[in-house]
């Protein structure tokens with residue numbers, strides 16, 4: 001076998017991207033509902049009102065997962081479905097939905113992985129200041145308690161936040177994500193309060209979960225490469241590494257923000273919102289670390305002072321998502337690209353796994369997201385043939401295999417995504433699924449990559465794949 005017998009093969013989704021049912025059973029709007037219904041924010045005016053109707057088709061979707069032979073399924077809980085307005089008691093019907101989903105997964109032998117926050121903040125909490133305010137982190141801990149109490153008897157694997165970088169810097173910095181603010185000081189405050197939410201949320205979960213529970217967080221660490229070894233380019237690399245990676249790793253793993261990050265951003269904020277006790281709260285023991293990886297960054301010193309389109313991977317904005325890095329230019333990494341325009345470079349994933357073996361010593365690693373958007377089309381016979389996705393998956397899983405052989409403790413891989421779905425500011429224009437979804441009829445058709453992945457999950461050995469074109 002190429003992969004260890006206990007290596008976990010799963011797939012991932014998130015609530016707002018698949019559920020729909022946004023006005024049902026007491027759910028209130030999240031910042032993504034508001035953002036989508038603000039003209040000009042999302043391509044084609046798309047929104048998650050219906051999404052792929054998973055709120056009604058969840059049983060059929062779990063059936064698909066079982067057919068695919070998935071060992072595990074990573075999904076997120078919609079905060080405004082469980083705790084409308086973000087404060088007070090839980091709504092029973094919201095909790096019931098997730099309890100039923102978890103029971104069905106367990107019944108089918110699929111391990112549920114719960115993410116508490118995948119970007120859908122209750123709008124009322126945003127109205128009260130959102131992530132730039134400390135109160136949001138405190139509210140998050142209450143919400144974590146509610147979900148922990150409801151499904152903690154059945155769910156062992158938990159991650160607090162998905163990609164806090166995106167919440168902070170795309171949500172409050174470049175504004176390409178909800179709530180769409182463009183304020184660099186607010187983005188830095190948001191990053192800290194997301195870190196704090198992880199710490200408070202982890203403490204809250206530990207208080208209500210059985211000892212066997214495993215807690216962690218999913219980051220989207222950036223592989224940042226400098227275009228040359230010139231000091232200016234290396235400094236650009238250091239800055240972006242600070243803003244993308246060490247701003248989270250520092251407090252999470254070492255209990256401190258990096259000094260160079262504080263210096264780089266000193267003109268924007270004095271970081272006075274960080275209270276002494278916060279750092280100890282954030283540095284909770286991790287039972288696992290989730291790594292999400294898609295593509296690397298290539299940077300250099302920008303000698304001309306100009307507004308460039310920043311490659312943050314999630315849409316272009318006049319405003320950079322990177323506070324204090326006006327003199328950094330982003331370039332397209334050479335190589336083939338996906339439908340997102342992201343360069344395919346599996347070596348980046350290998351580098352990340354080595355990074356966290358070093359930085360998060362002793363913490364088991366999981367790839368909690370990796371996958372590719374392709375220009376998938378239904379053929380005349382109704383099948384969907386996606387050899388490029390097979391190639392991408394093969395090449396990324398091959399470096400995971402290599403990392404394991406090199407002694408890195410990587411224990412599982414969650415493919416993004418189970419279903420074609422709502423891809424944030426790109427709406428429904430980008431297809432990441434193993435399963436094709438006709439967004440009109442909601443019909444689901446497993447693509448050829450699904451058959452390939454199924455064979456891998458069953459045999460733990462690579463089926464044949466062509467190279468990425």
Ligand code: FCB
Pocket residue numbers: 014017162163166220292369416423424432
């Ligand atoms: C990640 C997000 C996920 C999806 C993929 C393509 O950054 O966590 O929801 O949009 O990108």
